[in-house]
Amino acid sequence: EPPIKVVITGAAGQIAYSLLYSVAKGDVFGKTRPVELMLLDIEPMMGVLGGVVMEIMDCALPLVANVVGTADPEVAFDNADVAMLVGAMPRREGMERKDLLKANVKIFKSQGEAMDKKAKKTIKVVVVGNPANTNALICSKYAPSIPKTNFSALTRLDQNRAQAQVARRLEVPCNAVTDCIIWGNHSSTQFPDLANAKVTIDGKVDDVISKIQDNDWVHNEFVATVQKRGAAVIAARKLSSAMSAANAIVDHVRDWWCGTGEKMVSMAVLSDGNSYGIEEGLMYSFPVKVDSKGNYKIVDGLKIDNWQRSMMDKTAAELMEEKVAALEICDQ
Secondary structure (H helix, E strand, O other), rough: OOEEEEEOOOOOOOOHHHHHHHHHOOOOOOOOEEEEEEEEEOHHHHHHHHHHHHHHHOOOOOOOEEHHHOOOOOHHOOOEEEEEEEOOOOOOOEEEEEEEEHHHHHHHHHHHHHHHHOOOOOEEEEOOOOOOHHHHHHHHHHHOOHHHHEEOOOHHHHHHHHHHHHHHOOOOOEEEEEEOOEEOOOOOOOOOOOOOEEEEOEEEEEEEEHHHHHHOOOHHHHHHHOOHHHHHHHHHHOOOEEEEEEEHHHHHHHHHHHOOOOOOOOEEEEEEOOOOOOOOOEEEEEEEEOOOOOOEEOOOOEEEEEEHHHHHHHHHHHHHHHHHHHHHHOOO
């Protein structure tokens, strides 16, 4: 089989440093499929990136067919199969969200344009750099020849965080908990939802909520913990989540490439206006299932109560605001 051409942006950064080894040793595309790594970063980072390229070589991994470090998006995206867009302008102290949007619109516009020109039309794109949902929206806008369904933003880290909180609460291994859902934005308005979550204890499958028996925890402490987890990691580590973010990118892309079977996973994808009353054109996190050919489908028909509805609408409203602000910047 030909190698899969994988673009990783922000490749000299923290998250990429944790991500590269997993991609290179077969955790994403399988233990036999070679990969060609196209590592993109900005000009001032080329020295550091050179060191990262040396390290990948020095791992002597059998699946790495080639590794290239570049500052040119057109070189990076040439004939690419998959893109993991990790690099973004981080929010610095005193920066408003709109300042952040302004810096990032430029980055994701130019990457979208390079993709449009150079990448395969079947490329699968996951955006990780924040504000991830809106950056993904902008990227897709500037790559009009690539189907909108090929763009996504990462909310799998939030799902993994939710799953881990439940597992800890119920004192079970993480893989005993399934179908935790993240709705909306990868931000502090996201809605981690346990209404459909299941847990397997002693071979018996149960609803998580009936096992927890504490609605106050489910509605308040649990939601707040997941919403604020990224900030809590920064406060403790003085750096943002890198290992856990890289691990979630691996989960997201592997499931999108290989399929999910019957389990639901959370992915931010472009709403077509037909699911859960979410306005068309918002990059919104939904529960999805992915078939063996790598096509995702939003899981429809889940029952939504008034509390869930209000939580889902709140995060949609924030995404709408971000979208309007980002498109305004695009038109300047």
